[in-house]
Amino acid sequence: MTAMPPPLVSITDLKVHFPIGKGLFRPGGTVRAVDGVSLDIRPHEVVGLVGESGSGKTTLGRAVLRLIEPTGGSVRFEGQEILGLPAAAMAALRSRMQIIFQDPYASLNPRMTVGDTLGEALYLHGIGGRGDRPARIRALLDKVGLPTFAAGRYPHEFSGGQRQRVGIARALAVNPAFIVADEPVSALDVSIQAQIINLLQDLQQEMGLALLFIGHDLSVIEYLCDRVVVLYLGRVMETATAAELYRNPRHPYTRALLDAAPIPRPGARRTRMVLKGDLPSPLNPPSGCVFRTRCPYALPACGEAAPPLRDAGPGHAVACIRSDLDLTRPPAVVTA
Template identity: 55%
Template structure:
């Protein structure tokens, strides 16, 4: 359930510090090395019971960040602490001990399900892996999870292709909940769904969060969706976190020029209200060859000489409101 305005729970569940991820490219004709700089020096804290929204253009490093936090991708450098424990250098055995507490929901639910496996068995599989209960208890637990996510008992013996996209996302949700997680990365879980179905899944996520005391990292590019579900929002651009604030503060008082440009593109449902549209010039630079200084300066309408030379520090200007900009 979304927190009240400007209220943020103060118990850190997960802390990512100075995360970096560089993907090596194939060597050129002369043997030179090059890297895709997907995430650069990113730090964020997610508090217990909240929904942290992570937004930005496609290719800005949102999904890579979520996968690094779960150790599905190994960070090039940096630190991830979960419940105070440093997990970045955990062995496979140590990682297994906390893996069931940290789950993920992918954008495409169909590709996340085995087309040859009935959904009852698919939801039950994590319970078997972690030795949670016996076969009879597994089926009872799966039927209860199906009910929780809005599906029926008769769906237990059906295959993934027999369901709609929204139903498949409910199945993936049930499977993520099967091992009683505390933290779930929602990687654009509604972007492939119709608008009417999106609202149903978002409401379901909020209800499940309340019922199971969950914490979410909610990755999306749709700002209206993020505004609906998030307690705090982080804005990414080219692998950098450029602004972070409680949701109401970010949408009412955006400070970074990139955040302002993003919000200006959100459609205004009231025809009597006028919003100044901020059109950014140029294209997004290549993550292989990032600009010097502030990575946003080639497209920033307010850039000054300092922006071209110095990387701005993400500074806290108010409680839970951080901005990386030389102009602020």
């Protein structure tokens, strides 16, 4: 039996809290955007991070790269603790850890050509010399499916899908080992989304990248990811391989997310779990299990303490005190 490689990225009890000052119509307090998340990402692994808007996905992704400074916890990259690392040492790691942003237009300098944008990344990280950088830029453009002449054009001259290809090329320019992909297709047309997802999959396999893929489209997550982490109000509710999670969800929130996905068959009907109410404010999260205020299975004990992740099978963990739930027959309504 082959031994599992050590984690490339190891996140332990990570917290990101934002203090909010008092105002005339604002009580003040602390927003617990990420509240004690632990997960490992292994070399060449694609981990999907899912949850509703406001669940803390983007904050977590940026905190892992220290684009947002965490409040507490630990992030180790290739065995090295990066929280508290001096700026110069952190800059040296940037070539190994990159990000693809959700909005490709906002993430590109409108006054720089694509060639200048890619050349700047190479220059800042000391990759190649002035003489060979044009060839490197051409190779990057070819890798993401853009023509050579794209190097001389500006971001506004491209479509949304083409701009996202530029963003991917910029992330790949420095030969990273780990990339956070922050909802990279959510701003694109459906027809273009598939092209970008297939491109990411091909590049990940070709270059052996580890990916933390943040998304809300569960069909994309299932297609692309090896493992899935379900986040709710800054806390992990469930984690499992993609195949296991979609076949056998063990947390009511996961079941609700899966049930919310549309059926690709016109006129089809099914029984599904419907969540009531809105996501609670991270400024004042519920006591105990943060999902209990919307959970149809909640018990009084759910409000007493936050449930830790418990083993629910090989590679499968769930944060729920109830091990007796049969989610194949949820409290539900039948909808089209």
